[in-house]
Amino acid sequence: MTRDQNRYYVTTPIYYVNDVPHIGHAYTTLACDVLARFMRLDGRRVHFLTGTDEHGQKVEKSAHKAGMEPQKFTDEVSENFRALARQMNYSNDDFIRTTEARHKKAVQAIWKALTESGDIYLGSYAGWYAVRDEAFYNEDELSRDEEGRMIAPSGAEAEWLEEPSYFFRLSRWQEPLLKFYEENPDFIGPEGRRNEVISFVRGGLRDLSVSRTTFNWGIPVPDDPDHVVYVWLDALTNYITAVGYPNTDSENFSTFWPADVHMVGKDILRFHAVYWPAFLMAANLPLPRRVYAHGWLMNRGEKMSKSLGNVLRPQDLVENYGLDQVRYYLLREVPFGSDGYISHESMVARINGDLANDLGNLAQRVLSMIYKNCDATVPAPAEYHSADRILLDKAAGVLESVRREFAQQTFHRGLEAIWQIVGDANRYVDEQAPWILRKSDRERMGTVLYVLADTVRRLALIIQPVMPHAMERLLDQLNVSGEQRSFAYIEASLQPGEVLPKPEGIFPRYIEPEESQETS
Structure with missing residues (x-):
């Protein structure tokens, strides 16, 4: 096994800290944990990263709503995600927070690299922005609800926004991206998602607003502190922060970058399969080997949401059914790239x-x-x-x-x-x-x-x-x-003559609570 084959770098998306962890977070991280454990047992040197995304207007609003300063708010909510990792027995090697000094250094370094390449310029933004998604939308992507509000494909309300902004020349990278997808057919999985991304890029890419001035909870733009770095440029950079960027000569960076797989939910595939590789191309950095977008877990056929009151907490599932039973079920019941029902x-x-x-x-x-x-x-x-x-x-x-x-x-x-x-x-x-x-x-x-x-x-x-x-x-x-x-x-053998302990059952049958009460 070569040095390159002997290493494995797997990442979860870093989770937004405006809410408590739910089964969707547990699902994504579980898949990464299983990959990390498998690769370690298979003799690979593994780096498994998860963490929290803590900047942006949505976090600032959530903090103010809670009557807290953003840093204190993110400290508390980020700890909930660390607790989830412990509860679900995840084996992550690192937990990154975008409020850390190492990350601020990395984001400002990649900003400077994009500026030096001629891919960032100052202009002004006027268009539709969804705070909940921290995403910009073209008008043809939006629809109106019964009250006349503009609604993004995710269901988030979009607001008209006008402000000075730095832009990333995303349009410059349309053809290089399409060429890359063609030369690397396994870069996006599953196949259906790959086709969606290619169709989106072929439809034309517009330059991307990458700074904000209407709030200040973010990483300041180098040499222009009136602007903060757009949360997605900030967040995506975590994957290279965690392996030592901007020190590209470091042992960690040279060993683990590029990542073997970024695991993401299908709702954020565009950021990872279009924006992120474009940023990396512009910064003259290697691209990850694969981005995989899994589907939704639905509760009895309905997409889980707080408004429907059907969100499942992983802690509740574990308490009711057992930790390893839940881990097995989540990966066995539903094909990982597809939407599926759990019950x-x-x-x-x-x-x-x-x-x-x-x-x-x-x-x-x-x-x-x-x-x-x-x-x-x-x-x-x-x-x-x-x-x-x-x-x-x-x-x-x-x-x-x-x-x-x-x-x-x-x-x-x-x-x-x-x-x-x-x-x-x-x-x-x-x-x-x-x-x-x-x-x-x-x-x-x-x-x-x-x-x-x-x-x-x-x-x-x-x-x-x-x-x-x-x-x-x-x-x-x-x-x-x-x-x-x-x-x-795997092909070794048990040693005859080995004395074994008295056997104990590993997997007890699940008995419905009412059955248990009737038999007690």
Whole structure:
């Protein structure tokens, strides 16, 4: 593996601090966490970044509404996102805030680079601006509501804005962007989103307002402190701030930039797939390798919103169903690039079906039979039959399928491939019937149980990124040492004679509260 292949840099969008974290934030960061954990187990040197976006008019308004100074307001709300990372067991290597000194330095440096390249000029802006989106819109993108207000595609109200402004020559980069998309077909995923971006850019790019004068909660423009840097130029720069920009000769920057994947919600794809690469081209910096826009999670078919009162808090889901169960469900239930529905019923079906019945029951049956029939000791296998080798090879070989699917952010397909092996292992138990072999052929029973235990070990290794706590417990029950839990050991084998602890269930069935009360 080359130096370039040995590193991996994955980022979440940095989350806007005008509200409390919700399931959408948890969903995006979970996908990045799974990628980061997977790549570490696969021998890669990983940098996993998340953080908070703390400047802009919307934050300033939210702070004033709360009766607080913006800095104190952002200090408090940013901490909510740190708490979410702890609650969801995310493994981020860095947490960046746009109010940090390192970030101010980076933003002012990229501003100067864009100025020196001739891509920033002073003018005046007159047009439609949505404070909630911190975005400018062309009139043909807007519609009027019943009260005559101009409404952006996101549903945010847009206001007419006139003020002096610096502009970025986005129009200059239309053809270079289209050429880049053509030469790098995997830069935007999934495919449907890529087509949307290309269509937007082909429709013509207008120069972009990149400063504001009507408020001051932002990073001052170098040499013109009456202006603050537009929040999206500010925010997007976080991805290079975190690896040492403007020191492009630093070890961190040379190791990790360009990023391997920026994970974003589909509502902010334009900023990441059009504006950000244009800024980087103009600053003569390498572009990220991939931008992936996932879909919305909908609550029983409705898009979640505070006004509908159907927003799901990740903490509530974890409290009700369990942390690793929620992690698995969010990536297994809905194809990651698509909009999809989540519900209590489908959550329970996954917990009781995939986890308790399929994987949990497999592990419990195998370990219990070893504990009872092999003196709680890993049995020594005798000669393998073809069915034994097929199952072991499948359990090791599925790693390559998962590696391929996760690299394309198709997490549900990777998990489907794993659960096919879980199903194969359960069928192997029934076909080999070790409880019958116990009376007729104990040597063969030992081989079957060894094959099953080693299959469970291999599955547990691969599932670690998605359900780290549960798989840690399962690998503990197999007495797999910590240094042997990376993917490098996928084709290793359990040590016969290893004494195992008394097995304990990993995934309890979900029982409805009223059922629990009736049986208590």
